[in-house]
Amino acid sequence: IxxxxxxxxxxxxxxxxxxxxxxxxxxxxxxxxDPSAKVVPDRMWHIHPQRHSPATNWQWPAPPKLFSWSQMSKQAGNLPTALAWLGDYDSALSLLPSSAPKYFRGWLMVQNGQVLRGLGLVAWKLKGKPERTPFWFFAYPLAYSADIDREARKHGVDPLLAHGLIRQESRYDPNARSRSNAMGLMQLLKGTAYGVAKHNGITLASTEQIFEPETNIKLGCAYLGYVLRGKEGNAMLAVASYNGGPNAVKRWMIKHKASGINDMDYFVENIPFRETRGYVRKVFSNYWNYETLYLNKKKN
The missing domain is CATH 1.20.5 (Single alpha-helices involved in coiled-coils or other helix-helix interfaces)
Incomplete structure (x- = not known):
């Protein structure tokens, strides 16, 4: 099975x-x-907090690696393609026919600052096992990697886990705002952001500063490190806490231990908050896909 x-x-x-x-x-x-054979432990949700990001100078994949301009002229039309080549992404999007490849529309959106929607359109193209190709790297970006590497490691967080969380929270859109008013790349609520800032000596001149990528990453990684330490290094419980709150996770764990079932997969499947249950799964699938794409030497 x-x-x-x-x-x-x-x-x-x-x-x-x-x-x-x-x-x-x-x-x-x-x-x-064979008694001399090594036992491979169940990986579970273990992370590597001291490793560096695999690409601190990462850039978004672009033509000709992502696609050829001549090919796109045939598929999307000469004028939109020419405008895209010139860097007028807004005009290219406005003239793009509905028959154009979705990944081209997604690439244009990312270039035009519409990262959340654009990334989703490119990811839609992907099927099967992760492969070390431009489309996969585009769908699982390491944007802001220098800041994330520095701040994550400062707080004992695996940089790739931070990337997995950001991909789920905002799809790397620094202007993302949720229905509950969570802000920026790492989707911080105002109260959480100010509390973390005060505890870590970070100056917030205004609420709008929370949207600034460097500030948001500082605050988000500090908070993720805080909940990770609070859960004794258990990354799965830390991710659940980031979404559902540390106190809620504490209550759930008390109930789980009282059940007598010593299986953390069972715990994940029985997280009472549907959003948090799905969140844990998505953040860790992102995290493991990042490992597969950026740390494995061979194609899968």
């Missing part, structure tokens, strides 16, 4: 968790036949 799930849903949270468990069980089987 684990291998089948991994093969059918390689991008998903369940695909990765199935792989972790299958690798562990396979190693136990080898150990039973």
């Amino acid at each position: 684990y291998r089948t799930t991994t093969e059918r849903y390689p991008l998903s949270y369940y695909g990765y968790r199935s792989k972790h468990r299958a690798d562990h069980l396979s190693s136990l089987l080898r150990k039973s036949k």
Whole structure:
């Protein structure tokens, strides 16, 4: 079952968790036949807080690696393509026919500052296992990587986990604002932002400053590090706390331990808040996809 799930849903949270468990069980089987064989532990939600970001000078993939201009002229029309080549992305978008490839529209949106929607259109193109190709790197960007690397490591957070969280929270749109008024790349509520700023000696001249990428990353990584320490380094509980609140997660863990079931996969599946339950799955599927794309030397 684990291998089948991994093969059918390689991008998903369940695909990765199935792989972790299958690798562990396979190693136990080898150990039973060969006492000298090493046991591979279940990866679970362990992170690597001291590693550096794999690309601190990362740039968005662009033509000709992403697509060829001549090909796009045929698929999207000469005028929109020419305007895009000239850097007039707004005009190119306004003239783009509905028949144009979605990934081209997504690329134009990202160039035009509409990152949240644009990234989604490019990601829509991707199927199967993650591959080290321009489209995959575009869909899983390492934007703001220098700031994220510095601030994440300062607070004991794996930079790739911070990227996985940002991809879920805002799709790297610095101007993102949620219905609950969470702001910026790491979607911070005003009260949380000011509290973290005060605790860490960060000056906030105005609420609008929370939207500034450098400030938002400082505050968001500081808060993620805070909840990670509060959950004794358990990254899954920290991510759940980032979304659902540390006190809520504390209550859920008390109830989970009282049930007598010592299985944290079971805990994830029974998180009472639907949003937080889905959030944990999505952030970690992002995180593991980032590892697959940027840390593995070979194509998958």
